[in-house]
Amino acid sequence: MKFDSPLFDRIRVKPDQDRRLRQTQPACDWPGCAQAASHRAPKGRTKESEYWCFCLDHVREYNHSYNFFAGMSDEAVARYQKDAVIGHRPTWKMGMLGGRRAKKPGVGRFFEDIGADEPFEMYREFGARPRRERSQREASRRSVRNAERRAFHMLGLEIDAERAEIKARFKELVKRHHPDANGGDRTSEDKLREIIEAYNYLKSSGYC
Secondary structure, X not given: OOOOOHHHHHHOOOOOHHHHHHHHOOEOOOXXXXXXXXXXXXXXXXXXXXXXXXXXXXXXXXXXXXXXXXXXXXXXXXXXXXXHOOOOOOOOOOOEEOOEEOOHHHHHHHHHXXXXXXXXXXXXXXXXXXXXXXXXXXXXXXXXXXHHHHHHHHOOOOOOOOHXXXXXXXXXXXXXXXXXXXXXXXXXXXXXXXXXXXXXXXXXXXXX
């Protein structure tokens, strides 16, 4: 039995740290060097995800002579540094989407969708509407939806009733509440008027 075997390192009081490093680390990539590679160094500008593995002495020597812009002209270096400010992402002027001039209604809808408030009406020229106009329009939409719900309720139908079902229900209620069907009794005349108004509203809204 060999007591210096690495199998005993896990139970030793003072394991041989240097030996474990030599076993887990690869050899230095520097030509002719057999030391453990304890440091990484980038291979170059076009190989950002690739690295050399060097020992401490050779990684210092490599970093001393490393030049990220090697092979690039001064103009290319300046352009690269300028693009690095914006993360090398494309940009365009205000009023442009993807490098093309945006349609005014589209930009206006964008500012409405994000709920942006512009007290100085900077984007009105692109079709954006102030929040007070949007709130009025949204209130009118809510009132229309409430009116539709009331009309369906007046006919005794659900909001998702089909067109044929609405027409059949309307005819049934007219026959039931018409004075001629009640021996000339006009007590349900108001009810009949509400039913007709509800049906006409749904018809004008395209439900029937």
